[in-house]
Amino acid sequence: MKSVKVCILGDFAVGKTSLVRRFVDEAFSERYLTTVGVKIDTKTVHPEGAEPIKLVLWDVAGADELSALQTSYVRGSAGFILVCDLTRRETLTTATKLKSEVAAQFGPVPWCLFANKNDLTEEREIDDMALSELTEDGWIVHTTSAKTGFNVESAVLALASRLSIDAGRSP
Amino acid sequence: MSNVHRLRELLGIEADQATMREQGRRVAESEQRMPDVAEVLPDAIRQRSQDDDMAEALREPVSKALHESVTENPHSLVEILFPVMGPAIRRSIAETLRAALEGLNQSLADGFSLRNLRWRLEAWRTGVPFREVVLRHTLTYRVAEALLINKENGLLICRVGEMTDSPGMDRDAVAAMLTAIEDFVADSTGEEEGELSSAELGERVLWVLTGPHARLALVLEGQPPLTLRITLRDHLAVIHQDHGTYLYEFSGQEEAPAPLIAKLEKLLKFSAQDQQEAVRRPPRIAGPILLLLLVAGLGLVGHWLYRGQQQKQQWAALEAQIASVPGIVWVEGLIDRKPPELRLLADPLADSPGELVRSAGYGDGDLALSVTPFVSAEPEIELRRLVKALAPLPQAVTVTLRDGSIVIAGTADRYWFRQLAAHLEFARINVPVDITGLQQTVESPDSPVIPDEER
Numbered sequence: 001m002k003s004v005k006v007c008i009l010g011d012f013a014v015g016k017t018s019l020v021r022r023f024v025d026e027a028f029s030e031r032y033l034t035t036v037g038v039k040i041d042t043k044t045v046h047p048e049g050a051e052p053i054k055l056v057l058w059d060v061a062g063a064d065e066l067s068a069l070q071t072s073y074v075r076g077s078a079g080f081i082l083v084c085d086l087t088r089r090e091t092l093t094t095a096t097k098l099k100s101e102v103a104a105q106f107g108p109v110p111w112c113l114f115a116n117k118n119d120l121t122e123e124r125e126i127d128d129m130a131l132s133e134l135t136e137d138g139w140i141v142h143t144t145s146a147k148t149g150f151n152v153e154s155a156v157l158a159l160a161s162r163l164s165i166d167a168g169r170s171p
Numbered sequence: 172m173s174n175v176h177r178l179r180e181l182l183g184i185e186a187d188q189a190t191m192r193e194q195g196r197r198v199a200e201s202e203q204r205m206p207d208v209a210e211v212l213p214d215a216i217r218q219r220s221q222d223d224d225m226a227e228a229l230r231e232p233v234s235k236a237l238h239e240s241v242t243e244n245p246h247s248l249v250e251i252l253f254p255v256m257g258p259a260i261r262r263s264i265a266e267t268l269r270a271a272l273e274g275l276n277q278s279l280a281d282g283f284s285l286r287n288l289r290w291r292l293e294a295w296r297t298g299v300p301f302r303e304v305v306l307r308h309t310l311t312y313r314v315a316e317a318l319l320i321n322k323e324n325g326l327l328i329c330r331v332g333e334m335t336d337s338p339g340m341d342r343d344a345v346a347a348m349l350t351a352i353e354d355f356v357a358d359s360t361g362e363e364e365g366e367l368s369s370a371e372l373g374e375r376v377l378w379v380l381t382g383p384h385a386r387l388a389l390v391l392e393g394q395p396p397l398t399l400r401i402t403l404r405d406h407l408a409v410i411h412q413d414h415g416t417y418l419y420e421f422s423g424q425e426e427a428p429a430p431l432i433a434k435l436e437k438l439l440k441f442s443a444q445d446q447q448e449a450v451r452r453p454p455r456i457a458g459p460i461l462l463l464l465l466v467a468g469l470g471l472v473g474h475w476l477y478r479g480q481q482q483k484q485q486w487a488a489l490e491a492q493i494a495s496v497p498g499i500v501w502v503e504g505l506i507d508r509k510p511p512e513l514r515l516l517a518d519p520l521a522d523s524p525g526e527l528v529r530s531a532g533y534g535d536g537d538l539a540l541s542v543t544p545f546v547s548a549e550p551e552i553e554l555r556r557l558v559k560a561l562a563p564l565p566q567a568v569t570v571t572l573r574d575g576s577i578v579i580a581g582t583a584d585r586y587w588f589r590q591l592a593a594h595l596e597f598a599r600i601n602v603p604v605d606i607t608g609l610q611q612t613v614e615s616p617d618s619p620v621i622p623d624e625e626r
Contacts, residue, residue: 003423005324036355040347056347069358076324
């Protein structure tokens with residue numbers, strides 16, 4: 001089975017680790033996240049019409065910009081997931097910034113945005129309109145809820161499908 | 172329903188009685204009691220777990236139950252305890268071994284057994300610390316697991332060996348985590364190529380070796396010598412050499428090439444015995460080299476001795492030659508100087524000293540020659556001096572040396588006779604001159620008379 005590295009990036013407390021915990025096969029101790037700044041998990045997915053693919057997920061500690069260390073963590077990624085918190089507008093700004101940084105450092109890499117905490121409807125600061133605008137700009141946006149599990153599996157599967165297609169092209 | 176019943180019902184007596192009947196039945200029938208007890212038993216035990224009475228009460232039945240269980244089916248307990256006991260035993264052995272090793276060097280350093288001396292010699296010869304040589308000879312180790320990890324993306328290229336420690340643990344995640352830790356170490360130390368070289372995994376040791384495109388992570392059991400790292404580095408270099416492109420371009424392919432897996436599997440065969448072989452190998456390589464060096468050394472010594480002897484012979488030949496040459500006197504010869512020095516006295520009419528030295532085999536710079544002119548009284552030189560003084564000799568006159576005397580014979584005119592007489596009178600000739608064989612030519616009356624002054 002082919003393996004691919006996928007990085008999960010986003011601002012502090014947007015729910016990256018909770019999202020990963022939602023769909024991974026096996027979780028490492030989360031001490032690594034605070035010590036080394038990254039937590040590694042794996043998930044085997046079966047995209048429709050494609051070979052199963054193993055995602056090696058690098059849950060990079062939250063930051064509003066990439067440090068040298070985090071940049072080294074992102075290196076070699078086949079794709080990445082940006083995560084923002086629908087209840088905090090500034091996290092979308094951070095996601096945009098991180099996307100630009102990754103693109104500048106590593107060129108075009110498949111990615112998507114997980115707009116998380118969809119369950120907190122009352123506290124939302126990022127509305128559907130804003131998300132639609134992003135979609136119109138070419139962003140692939142999935143509203144998710146790590147708490148309820150809403151859309152998490154399908155969003156990961158969607159990215160995995162794209163990566164699987166890319167992987168099929170590579171040697 | 173009668174009024175009495177209705178009244179009892181209103182007062183709740185009827186219900187109480189039904190409840191009491193039910194309770195009585197449950198107390199009386201053990202089967203009915205079991206669900207009740209089962210319901211409260213865990214909480215009851217938990218509640219009394221801190222109580223010594225509970226422990227005491229359970230000690231005997233639990234002990235008895237275990238005993239009976241082991242008696243009836245010992246395998247079940249073995250299976251239960253194996254995951255705990257295996258690592259515990261290994262850890263205990265490893266710790267004991269390490270503790271023993273701490274004092275090993277000192278104790279061995281104090282020892283003077285033949286074996287120790289041999290190991291010391293080996294340490295001296297190979298340049299390996301003595302302790303390490305001892306470890307090589309006394310310890311066993313093995314490579315239990317080997318992982319080849321892409322340096323760029325942290326993906327596992329291939330893995331061989333047994334799943335050590337946590338069989339369920341995903342090796343892809345382990346590979347990625349090792350890469351992350353390497354990056355973390357590099358970032359922390361500020362070195363671009365910072366390297367996590369080793370780590371202890373319980374009683375095992377993790378070694379990480381980094382190549383240009385891939386990292387080699389090895390789980391080792393025992394106490395591998397540090398020189399094993401050199402061997403492993405060589406192995407990693409070979410892997411890079413043969414599969415460099417594949418390693419560089421690796422992006423998570425399913426199956427690594429068979430030759431690459433085979434190379435990685437070779438690592439699993441590394442053991443103390445192999446290493447000992449490797450340790451023994453240098454002498455095999457060093458043997459011929461040492462022999463060659465010895466031969467070369469002996470050759471050099473032989474050459475040096477031969478050259479010395481040859482120089483002495485050459486010097487003696489030169490000395491003899493100079494002694495045989497008239498008009499040259501050997502004053503001083505210093506053969507030990509570099510170059511050898513030679514001081515001579517030489518009559519200007521003697522053979523050229525430079526030519527003599529060259530004919531004896533000394534080239535320019537081979538000899539520091541110092542010549543002081545002098546007047547030789549040797550007959551040969553006296554002869555040359557006389558001949559030179561009387562030159563040109565008349566054609567019919569011969570001047571030779573015979574029995575230490577200069578013999579002048581033949582015929583010459585009166586004029587030359589006078590010249591000879593004058594020379595013999597005024598020149599200091601240190602050898603006898605015999606002119607008995609010399610005759611004056613008969614001059615004709617027509618011969619012009621040349622005044623003596625003009626002649």
